[in-house]
Amino acid sequence: DGGITQSPKYLFRKEGQNVTLSCEQNLNHDAMYWYRQDPGQGLRLIYYSQIVNDFQKGDIAEGYSVSREKKESFPLTVTSAQKNPTAFYLCASTPGTSGDGTDTQYFGPGTRLTVL
Amino acid sequence: AQSVTQLDSQVPVFEEAPVELRCNYSSSVSVYLFWYVQYPNQGLQLLLKYLSGSTLVKGINGFEAEFNKSQTSFHLRKPSVHISDTAEYFCAVSIQTGGGNKLTFGTGTQLKVEL
Numbered sequence: 001d002g003g004i005t006q007s008p009k010y011l012f013r014k015e016g017q018n019v020t021l022s023c024e025q026n027l028n029h030d031a032m033y034w035y036r037q038d039p040g041q042g043l044r045l046i047y048y049s050q051i052v053n054d055f056q057k058g059d060i061a062e063g064y065s066v067s068r069e070k071k072e073s074f075p076l077t078v079t080s081a082q083k084n085p086t087a088f089y090l091c092a093s094t095p096g097t098s099g100d101g102t103d104t105q106y107f108g109p110g111t112r113l114t115v116l
Numbered sequence: 117a118q119s120v121t122q123l124d125s126q127v128p129v130f131e132e133a134p135v136e137l138r139c140n141y142s143s144s145v146s147v148y149l150f151w152y153v154q155y156p157n158q159g160l161q162l163l164l165k166y167l168s169g170s171t172l173v174k175g176i177n178g179f180e181a182e183f184n185k186s187q188t189s190f191h192l193r194k195p196s197v198h199i200s201d202t203a204e205y206f207c208a209v210s211i212q213t214g215g216g217n218k219l220t221f222g223t224g225t226q227l228k229v230e231l
Contacts, residue, residue: 004159031217033218040125040223040224041223042120042206042221042222042223042224043160043206043219043221044221045218045219048218058218090159090160092159092160094217096217100212100217101147101148101210101211101212101213101217102148102165102167102210102217103217104150104162104165105160105162105217105219106162107152107159107160107161108159109157109158109159110157110158110159112157
């Protein structure tokens with residue numbers, strides 16, 4: 001079955017530590033996205049990538065970093081510079097890179113990060 | 117920039133009753149509109165989307181939505197809800213940018229279906 005996998009499902013981190021969230025897709029999609037979800041705030045875009053070796057900042061990129069070395073993988077690193085990292089993180093992908101706004105985004109199951 | 121407003125954070129409804137979840141948007145350019153559903157501790161799943169053409173859009177699980185350009189609304193409706201419809205529903209918009217299919221989400225509406 002094609003889809004998006006995120007691991008781990010739950011992640012605990014001590015303050016001051018960097019942590020990397022995994023996102024893998026076997027849909028052969030070109031574009032991938034990372035969102036942060038907080039209660040009552042909806043989803044906010046952190047980073048997105050339309051093509052391998054290229055990515056752009058979203059609305060809340062501070063304290064986060066990404067890489068896109070392979071088409072199927074888009075890992076997100078939450079650094080110690082992120083002041084309030086406890087949240088639910090969602091990865092998504094879309095088939096095309098046209099950016100015409102019509103593509104459906106397909107979401108992974110999410111990773112819940114808790115900073116202790 | 118575009119924005120999305122979902123005025124109702126929670127909507128309780130009895131099983132088999134009709135429901136409407138409200139969504140209003142703001143944009144200076146033409147938009148595409150989406151409704152996604154999220155079950156607890158899961159990712160989002162597309163319910164339906166409006167790109168062009170007929171303003172009444174039918175989606176999965178018996179849901180439908182109507183695009184109203186003059187009122188800048190895209191309300192989601194279901195004539196008879198089921199317990200399994202209990203979830204959080206997100207309205208989202210995108211615009212034609214040529215720079216990625218970026219979505220702007222509303223804050224969500226929690227639908228709670230009761231017996």
